[in-house]
Amino acid sequence: MSTSFFQDMLGEIAERGRSLLERSAVVPAISRVGWWNTAKSADIAELSHALLSGRGEASGVAIAKQVLDLYSGLSPEDRTAFFGLLARDFAPDPERVRAAWAEYDASQSPASLHALLRAVEPPRQELFRRLNLAPGGTRALVAMRQALLAEADNQQEFASVADDLEHLFYSWFNRGFLMMQRIAWSTPADILERIIRYEAVHTIQGWDDLRRRVQPPDRRCYAFFHPSLIDEPLIFVEVALTRETPHSIQEVLADERETLPPERATTAVFYSISNCQPGLRGISFGNFLIKQVVEDLCRDIPSLKTFVTLSPVPGFGRWLGRVAENPDAAGLPGFDPSRLSALQRPSWHKDPEVAAELRPIVLGLAAAYFLRVKSGKGQPMDPVARFHLGNGARLERLNWLGDTSPKGLRESAGLMVNYLYDLGTIEAHHEAFANQGVVAASGPVQRQLRDFAAGILEGRVAV
Amino acid sequence: MSTSFFQDMLGEIAERGRSLLERSAVVPAISRVGWWNTAKSADIAELSHALLSGRGEASGVAIAKQVLDLYSGLSPEDRTAFFGLLARDFAPDPERVRAAWAEYDASQSPASLHALLRAVEPPRQELFRRLNLAPGGTRALVAMRQALLAEADNQQEFASVADDLEHLFYSWFNRGFLMMQRIAWSTPADILERIIRYEAVHTIQGWDDLRRRVQPPDRRCYAFFHPSLIDEPLIFVEVALTRETPHSIQEVLADERETLPPERATTAVFYSISNCQPGLRGISFGNFLIKQVVEDLCRDIPSLKTFVTLSPVPGFGRWLGRVAENPDAAGLPGFDPSRLSALQRPSWHKDPEVAAELRPIVLGLAAAYFLRVKSGKGQPMDPVARFHLGNGARLERLNWLGDTSPKGLRESAGLMVNYLYDLGTIEAHHEAFANQGVVAASGPVQRQLRDFAAGILEGRVAV
Amino acid sequence: MSTSFFQDMLGEIAERGRSLLERSAVVPAISRVGWWNTAKSADIAELSHALLSGRGEASGVAIAKQVLDLYSGLSPEDRTAFFGLLARDFAPDPERVRAAWAEYDASQSPASLHALLRAVEPPRQELFRRLNLAPGGTRALVAMRQALLAEADNQQEFASVADDLEHLFYSWFNRGFLMMQRIAWSTPADILERIIRYEAVHTIQGWDDLRRRVQPPDRRCYAFFHPSLIDEPLIFVEVALTRETPHSIQEVLADERETLPPERATTAVFYSISNCQPGLRGISFGNFLIKQVVEDLCRDIPSLKTFVTLSPVPGFGRWLGRVAENPDAAGLPGFDPSRLSALQRPSWHKDPEVAAELRPIVLGLAAAYFLRVKSGKGQPMDPVARFHLGNGARLERLNWLGDTSPKGLRESAGLMVNYLYDLGTIEAHHEAFANQGVVAASGPVQRQLRDFAAGILEGRVAV
Amino acid sequence: MSTSFFQDMLGEIAERGRSLLERSAVVPAISRVGWWNTAKSADIAELSHALLSGRGEASGVAIAKQVLDLYSGLSPEDRTAFFGLLARDFAPDPERVRAAWAEYDASQSPASLHALLRAVEPPRQELFRRLNLAPGGTRALVAMRQALLAEADNQQEFASVADDLEHLFYSWFNRGFLMMQRIAWSTPADILERIIRYEAVHTIQGWDDLRRRVQPPDRRCYAFFHPSLIDEPLIFVEVALTRETPHSIQEVLADERETLPPERATTAVFYSISNCQPGLRGISFGNFLIKQVVEDLCRDIPSLKTFVTLSPVPGFGRWLGRVAENPDAAGLPGFDPSRLSALQRPSWHKDPEVAAELRPIVLGLAAAYFLRVKSGKGQPMDPVARFHLGNGARLERLNWLGDTSPKGLRESAGLMVNYLYDLGTIEAHHEAFANQGVVAASGPVQRQLRDFAAGILEGRVAV
Numbered sequence A, B, C, D: 001m002s003t004s005f006f007q008d009m010l011g012e013i014a015e016r017g018r019s020l021l022e023r024s025a026v027v028p029a030i031s032r033v034g035w036w037n038t039a040k041s042a043d044i045a046e047l048s049h050a051l052l053s054g055r056g057e058a059s060g061v062a063i064a065k066q067v068l069d070l071y072s073g074l075s076p077e078d079r080t081a082f083f084g085l086l087a088r089d090f091a092p093d094p095e096r097v098r099a100a101w102a103e104y105d106a107s108q109s110p111a112s113l114h115a116l117l118r119a120v121e122p123p124r125q126e127l128f129r130r131l132n133l134a135p136g137g138t139r140a141l142v143a144m145r146q147a148l149l150a151e152a153d154n155q156q157e158f159a160s161v162a163d164d165l166e167h168l169f170y171s172w173f174n175r176g177f178l179m180m181q182r183i184a185w186s187t188p189a190d191i192l193e194r195i196i197r198y199e200a201v202h203t204i205q206g207w208d209d210l211r212r213r214v215q216p217p218d219r220r221c222y223a224f225f226h227p228s229l230i231d232e233p234l235i236f237v238e239v240a241l242t243r244e245t246p247h248s249i250q251e252v253l254a255d256e257r258e259t260l261p262p263e264r265a266t267t268a269v270f271y272s273i274s275n276c277q278p279g280l281r282g283i284s285f286g287n288f289l290i291k292q293v294v295e296d297l298c299r300d301i302p303s304l305k306t307f308v309t310l311s312p313v314p315g316f317g318r319w320l321g322r323v324a325e326n327p328d329a330a331g332l333p334g335f336d337p338s339r340l341s342a343l344q345r346p347s348w349h350k351d352p353e354v355a356a357e358l359r360p361i362v363l364g365l366a367a368a369y370f371l372r373v374k375s376g377k378g379q380p381m382d383p384v385a386r387f388h389l390g391n392g393a394r395l396e397r398l399n400w401l402g403d404t405s406p407k408g409l410r411e412s413a414g415l416m417v418n419y420l421y422d423l424g425t426i427e428a429h430h431e432a433f434a435n436q437g438v439v440a441a442s443g444p445v446q447r448q449l450r451d452f453a454a455g456i457l458e459g460r461v462a463v
Helices: A004-017 A020-026 A028-032 A044-052 A054-072 A076-089 A094-107 A110-120 A123-131 A137-152 A157-172 A189-198 A207-214 A249-253 A286-300 A316-325 A337-344 A352-371 A383-390 A406-412 A426-436 A443-457 B004-017 B020-026 B028-032 B044-052 B054-072 B076-089 B094-107 B110-120 B123-131 B137-152 B157-172 B189-198 B207-214 B249-253 B286-300 B316-325 B337-344 B352-371 B383-390 B406-412 B426-436 B443-457 C004-017 C020-026 C028-032 C044-052 C054-072 C076-089 C094-107 C110-120 C123-131 C137-152 C157-172 C189-198 C207-214 C249-253 C286-300 C316-325 C337-344 C352-371 C383-390 C406-412 C426-436 C443-458 D004-017 D020-026 D028-032 D044-052 D054-072 D076-089 D094-107 D110-120 D123-131 D137-152 D157-172 D189-198 D207-214 D249-253 D286-300 D316-325 D337-344 D352-371 D383-390 D406-412 D426-436 D443-458
Strands: A179-182 A219-225 A235-242 A267-275 A306-309 A394-399 A416-420 B179-182 B219-225 B235-242 B267-275 B306-309 B394-399 B416-420 C179-182 C219-225 C235-242 C267-275 C306-309 C394-399 C416-420 D179-182 D219-225 D235-242 D267-275 D306-309 D394-399 D416-420
Touching (some): A044 A054, A044 A076, A044 A123, A054 B286, A054 B426, A076 A137, A137 A157, A157 B110, A157 B157, A179 A286, A189 A207, A207 A219, A316 A337, A352 A443, A383 A394, A383 A416, A383 A426, A394 A443, A426 B054, B044 B054, B044 B123, B076 B157, B094 B110, B123 B137, B123 B157, B189 B207, B189 D189, B207 B249, B235 B286, B249 B267, B267 B286, B316 B337, B316 B352, B316 B406, B337 B352, B352 B443, B383 B426, C044 C054, C044 C076, C054 D286, C054 D426, C094 C110, C094 D094, C110 D110, C110 D157, C123 C157, C157 D110, C157 D157, C179 C286, C189 C207, C207 C219, C207 C249, C219 C286, C249 C267, C267 C286, C316 C337, C316 C352, C316 C406, C352 C394, C383 C394, C426 D054, D044 D054, D044 D076, D044 D123, D054 D123, D076 D137, D094 D110, D123 D157, D179 D286, D189 D207, D219 D286, D249 D267, D316 D337, D316 D352, D316 D406, D337 D352, D352 D394, D383 D394, D383 D416, D383 D426, D394 D443
Parallel strands (some): B267 B306, C267 C306
Antiparallel strands (some): A179 A219, A219 A235, B179 B219, B219 B235, B394 B416, C235 C267, C306 C416, C394 C416, D179 D219, D235 D267, D306 D416, D394 D416
């Protein structure tokens, strides 16, 4: 009998996270209770207004459930119409905003400031909070934002609605509410299946490939979960335990390789990190996840000294294309881009001669790409670089032919890089990067750029 | 091996909820990881500002932990000073608010509205969200609001700070995130101990008394929990399963009584409901809890037909005192209050003659108290009445000598009442009450008032 | 903090079941405690004797662990030698048996009977019980019996050792200690992988095929587990929920089919049941599992009325072969077996004419095979028939071309049958079968045999 | 959804352990399934025979349930009659035993030995195994043995029945199946309540006293549980973490004392160990529990160096009484027992002069009691001494006035002793004790005896 307390609590958590539809299919008996039946209307607009009104206070859970049930059955057109409703009818009332401002302007009191805040906050934020009363509400709202974002390109006004959801999610998905879980071969299959589906960096080729990434003692995978989305990973990271910083993804993902006993590992390599929920776009989990994993690994495996990534350079290929057309884009006066044309040949990387010629040029350009080239906002152009540098990591090494998959060749010219998470300098690097845009890079990488630039000037390189 | 996934998840949930201090005592090993050690300052103000700055982005979890650690060690004076800091230094910047208004006023665009919203939102809201990054953060913030509220009487500016926390908690403690758990004799003792401590209506006299309320098959207790406060009930309700609506708390709490097999019960009596967390004052859980319990009981025990409370009337005693001094307060022209003086005699309720004389007068006045008398806001004066009527319940019956404990005699003149939760009419009652202030009452209660008023006019009553 | 009790208990259960080797790899720190280090010997024979001696009483857990560690590293030859040791050195002492008999023969007292029992019980039973003190002991002993059985064909004396383990397992794996668990798509992947591997009737073709058997709402899978082998299914059964008793495995396992909402199902079809642990051979779980599943399904899905199998007839093909050579084996005077030769043609079942001719002959012979033909022990020859009839089920229907897989055609001439579990007659059928060898069969099946036999006599059939 | 696997498994474990009666009250719906209703008889004897017969094979779970249901309702007389039935009708058949012996005697084959074993094993062992098929069976059988033992004094034949259950329990409750759990303030209250009830050494005075023993960080309590008795501790031990070996139970159980941070503790003191299940008498758990706790504490608290008990001497008081009457019993020639009479005075221990005089005499006699005096079997007379010395511990110190409670003064003349578990010598001590009866004792204790004996001879002591 006495197991019931936490067993039930776990059950409750699971239940809450379950999607509304499943639940309503499974438990129709619930309608015996009167207030699940109060809907006199099947009109989603009417019910949404009711949810914000007095009726919503009495029967919020039931009405929220009805709204989400109706929502899940909307045709694409009706859904777009509903989003329009949210954008217009549940926006702040300009008259009320103006009146609140006037009051504040006159009194400058805390109360009037508070009233102004309430007037400016879009009513749909409260609507969303009330929709969350329904079982499965969080899951439904995350999906709703995904749909809103997909339509926001065409319908600018939807962006505000998506922003309001983002503001809510930023609060609800606070790191303090997340649970980090190790993903292993003993993890429930439905969750593993999602890992296969969500992997965004190095595609998982099926169950055998997945197993190679989560079962060996020198491979780890960790994910964040939220109590209201219990079986949905939010983000996950894959880690290899090694004795050296790897040069290529091929050696990490090899089918046949010797397993390293974890207690002999010195290095933890983060070789893939994937966000899973498009509906949570803009809520950043990666920084927290990496640091939590470092912390946990430190505790479990005292022999670990080095925490490093093996990362793609997804913007590099496109940038090289631009440089090929317009060499000035590289910021390297005197650089002759004609030799880059070898990159167009199929399977160029398998021709040792071609590869040997390209190597210094590509690595030199890569050093420039990371250290010199900036986006409009003064940041590195590469999104992965922005992420890790923003976390306080340091660009440690450029790996020639680190990823020879078609995608790797196309997007990164085969290049992979290591970012080093050095615990003693993370904060200083983060601040220098955030405040002055300083890109932390190892001596060798800096030298690569210097030598390359000098080489161009001296005519040694590629001219 | 394969149990680990959900076992760990449960562990994570438990861990997260644990108080910061316990944790830091238990796991000092964690400091081997560099970033737990980054504090170059022991100054809580400086660290709080750092938490909102770029450093907070890199090392949010660690800084949040340090701030909360420091907070927990503050002297009362230093804590007050810290609250002052929150009130002043983390309030919206009036210049920024004004500028944002000007921008909005000029353009009326969604972007400028959004910017205005950001300018008006107090920065301490973001500070609190970042403090929640730390393990045990939610618990610490709830305690912080409790302390703020305690000081807000003297320091008006603290009220705004407490309001900002309330706004956050309203979002974080959304019913969609709560878990209802049955509290039973097999519940962990530390949770049961809190139930004993938090019971606010009918004091639990110790472990034996507690056991009588949670162990027999015809007694139930349910509580809401939040995943981040896993062992802290937020609110709980005690329920008796019976065959009739009880007239007194004495019969419900009797030491010796026959147990009713649940499958024979027809009536669920909510005889006590207690909020547990002063730091969550203003966040209303009771309505949700009662309705969830009704739903669950409906499913488990199909024989149940009636859902009713046995409630105190905590404002009645004081009101009777006012009526005794100033009979007009009762709104009953012609009423002579002198007979009420019998209520001052010790143990008056044990004298059958006195009790018989008082009975019609007190019940009549009670009917008036519920149905006629209004507070300044046009609502019933009794807080318990406001709660249940606001939930859509109906005042069903007045119970003479329903609570003869010293507290019951003092606060309610021994009166208890039943509020009926009739599933078919809850919503209509709620709306009539919310919109027009209509107090839903049964025919007998209405008649009691009519007859009493008529009796006074005709000289039949108490003159 | 308070989750710890049952979370830890679950952890303990998981831990206990873990294999010894894994554990010793993971937790070497344990050796700091002196008594894990007491082995002065690496000789498994010496340690086995020590385990039964006084040392075993003081340090049983540690010595048991050492014995099992050593055992796991034995070469095949050394293992055989160790089994020989168990067979000889840990058998009852004939002198002691004789002396105990003499004592009992003289006194006939309960005490002397008890002493005789102790003398006759092989000391290796106590050795095995003490080996079970070690973490992972149960798992190791089950594996040991599997190895013993594999060698028992050549080494007759090993059979007694295996018998002693069986006697222990019969007690340890008592149904009262087993836990039935539903296997679903949310089951940990390592357990699902074992389901794929252990399926013995209709091979699971990989993860997609598995998913088709466990994920749709009208498909179920249940397994028995033991607390000491927490992640090892002992036996599992696959169930299809339908509206009619199916005629073929093809319709059950079809890739594309319409899913039936469970609440509309009337029939539960047990279409595969597989034992998983060769080391537990002889311990029967199937009867308990089927009946437990029936009970659980009854409770969950009130619309279910019929519980039936779709079973192979694995001995039928071989028996048909014998009949083809020697028609008398069928016990059907006058039967001409020459027409059976069509069964030899490849893909005969795809030729409608051939199939139509074979159909009455094969079905008639099948009826005879089930109802008339007996093994030496007077039981049906078919092992699956013996199992279900022994459970009290009734042979309900013969399904022509119920399994057209190569294996089905080869082993069962494509035949599948349904056994009906009719709750009202199970016990009577079981007793009639167990006591008088009566094969319960439906009217149609009995008629099939009668008509076929008559047809032969009248020359109507296949002559 | 995906939590279900292990959540359900835990539920299954809990369910299985639940008592039969509770279960049948809760889930009557189960009877819809036919075979729960097969009992045509309410006669427990008839059903017990049926359970061992063919019917038992078909419907074992149901019949077992019926037998246990009937058993639980038997009057004391009928229960005694049922025990008589078990003793006589389910004993081995002497004719069958004789025939099996003849066969074995003739052939000496393994098969005939095996057949003899089966003939000698009482059929009630199989009956008990089948009764265990029912939910709650294990619990019911443990209670049945408790009842049998209670009646065995008057009915000698019941002892054999109890022995057969003991044999089964010895197998079922093998240490490999037990789970050690920490008992803490967060343990479910129903389990804590049992701890209060079962404490046999130093009575727990209620919930506050319990809390002092399980909540402070320098206090621990551990228990063994079995998966089929999930909420019933089998044995538990209470531990104090200290910096020195304590001299008295008063200092350990003091209401007010300073708490020691565990990481500063050097010594773990086992100050109370209690068996909980009279039905498991004779199955020894204590040795395993102490050693498991030592192991776990070693891992958790590296600073611990010393593992020691603070134990009562429950046979000492009675023995002193005998010595007072007959000084020769002490084996100390020349000892004059008259001074022992002071022990009869009420509150003698509070009189410093009396106490000072008694001290050397009582301590000297205690040394003799432990080191010289033997029971008939050549073992120490004190049961607690036999237990710890049998585990390989060493008698370390005699503590004058170590327990001044009435019970302590009465049973142990206020004496408490420490037994030291020295990991390096446990096995040697155990063997010397088991084989040669050597009592391991520290130098000081040995000297105390030597000096005392010499003192008597020299007339220095108490004459």
